[in-house]
Amino acid sequence: MIDPVCNTKVDDKSTSIIHNNKKYYFCCPTCKWAFEQNPKDFIKESPNQ
Numbered sequence: 001m002i003d004p005v006c007n008t009k010v011d012d013k014s015t016s017i018i019h020n021n022k023k024y025y026f027c028c029p030t031c032k033w034a035f036e037q038n039p040k041d042f043i044k045e046s047p048n049q
């Protein structure tokens, strides 16, 4: 698993949340908080590719 906020490797016992039916893992509550504030900033999706 990769923390989408800081791109650190995390394991599946780390803090996680479900967003748009996808599970995201975080290294620390601060990264989780940052993601929750603005998930789109951290989700790299390219719908046209």
Ligand SMILES: [Zn+2]
Residues within 6 Å of the ligand: 003, 005, 006, 007, 008, 026, 027, 028, 031
């Ligand atoms: Zn992090």
